[in-house]
Amino acid sequence: MASATSPSSSIKASASPNGTFSSNSNYSKKPNRISFASIINPNPISAKICNSNGSSGRSGSIVSSGLKVAESTGIAPLDAKDLRDPADSGPRPTILVSEKLGEAGLKVLRGFGEVECLYNLSPEELREKISSFDALIVRSGTKVTRQVFEAAKGRLKVVGRAGVGIDNVDLPAATEFGCLVVNAPTANTVAAAEHGIALLTSMARNVAQSDASMKAGKWERNKYVGVSLVGKTLAVIGFGKVGSEVARRAKGLGMHVIAHDPYAAADRARAMSVDLVSFHEAICTADFISLHMPLTPTTKNVFNEQTFSKMKKGVRIINVARGGVIDEEALVRALDSGVVAQAALDVFAEEPPSKESKLVQHHNVIVTPHLGASTKEAQEGVAIEIAEAVVGALNGELSATAVNAPMVPPEILTELAPYVVLAEKLGRLAVQLVAGGGGVQSVKVVYRSARDPDDLDTRLLRAMIIKGIIEPISSSFVNLVNADHMAKQKGLRISEERVTIDSSPESPLDSIQVNISNMDSKFASAGTEDGHISIEGQVKDGVPHLTCVGTFDVDVSLEGNVILCRQVDQPGMIGIVGNILGQHNVNVSFMSVGRTAPRKQAIMAIGVDEAPRKETLDEIGNVPAIEEFVFLDL
Ligand SMILES: NC(=O)c1ccc[n+]([C@@H]2O[C@H](COP(=O)([O-])OP(=O)(O)OC[C@H]3O[C@@H](n4cnc5c(N)ncnc54)[C@H](O)[C@@H]3O)[C@@H](O)[C@H]2O)c1
């Protein structure tokens, strides 16, 4: 008799904390983090998002418009009535807005979920409240730390940064917790650039100091003689969105503009008649230096004692980027010594800076309280941009402004959709074929495609294979955000190979093969000569199919569950097994037989709608010609 090697029995003991092994257990039994299927929803009807109580499905699900990328850069407000399915009576997602957000954005959010605006929360208050929210929207004032993600207890699915800089969000922690971070990168560019120019011109002409002097009753025409801008060299550090808009405006003022940006394209600079130069040349030759790079470990305190000492005496510095890129104490010393004649600062290492800050109080410094993005227009734009991105993410769409997940163009998402489903199912099947279920360390994925390897974006597929492999055998939750991190954490090495085949480039892929290296299989026929467990699948008419097990060709649609039997190839086997299943009321959706040679060995792959009971599996195992079989739960 062949014994049934059902994965449920072997995996139960070691794996799932609730002692069960079921398909979609990620939706119903995992913590309430957004599932991968909610970020990129392979099901065009509804994206399941777990409720606060851990249940899932239509009550608590959010209707998805399918595989599309949120058009979050468009700033026309969405019609609130379009955002949720009116038939969906489940609990609405909860959104915490922790800093002032434009009304138009709030309207978009209110059309979709329960919105609470709680400004000025202390870090402790934020940690206390966060586990009741699916989304958090912040500006630069809220520190979204690891502790916040921990306190969210898996509920928080998306953090929306209503602006550009994400240095106040702990991205590695967000990624580990599978929380998507989106920002609003475009709507405040012009506002920040205009503020930079405002600071540049007012600093050069002592507008702030002379205004204060007059208001103090003085008339000091000789004291506030300024410097001209025309013909002076402005060095823009960080030639991105804001930096290049500052450059464009400074050229209009007749300045000679140079820029330093290790990642900027030279032709973009050339097109604006801006010379891209080294950091050294920029800081040594400039009369004015305007900062527009992000705050990163590399840029932190990049303006320090040493760099100030190399600057032209009397240089003037503008900072509307981030305070942390300047060593503020070193700047005070450079101002005192006259190396830096003036500074105009919108941002500070610590915000708000202390009232006694020597930098803020310095007579050659003008300051604004982080107002770069604060125009009515920019704030409305940013609010809509972030609201649409957050709603899109909660709706199961991949955001075009995702910061910690791959941004995949909509047309690619659409054509990859069925392969994404196939990839997860192959991962789930492959791990169930491993004897003992766990211990998988090395997986090789082979993608066969007629397209050029560079034309195939496999990140989604890889993430889904990882999800398929990890979730059935652990309590971990895997999505597009944290898949690579989870694989690394579990010591799972995934290598990918793309094989170009002679076929139609119409479809992105011909097949996906998943090989688990150096593991024994509970279904020996799934093994290859070189010691791998190998399965392969294809998409046929939009439906994922299992097409190869070990060295056997099969063809079974991966829609329900699968029984694989190895048997002696002889007449009547399909009837015998089909009969047993029929007698036990198990509906067969698909059957296919692959064999090495007539009357030798064959593999029968049977698709079944429901999981057979143990007695049914025992009866199949008692058929004398059946040598081994396995039930695979999809
Ligand atoms: N004060 C405000 O209210 C305000 C408003 C908007 C943006 N900002 C800040 O301005 C900065 C720029 O914003 P953006 O929208 O232009 O971003 P961006 O990403 O478009 O541009 C940043 C540029 O900096 C470059 N860069 C990265 N590391 C660098 C380095 N070591 N040296 C030089 N350049 C480097 C990048 O290549 C990129 O081109 C960000 O820090 C953002 O947070 C502030």
Ligand SMILES: O=C(O)[C@H](O)COP(=O)(O)O
């Ligand atoms: O990075 C940004 O977008 C700006 O610094 C704006 O920050 P704010 O939203 O706090 O005004």
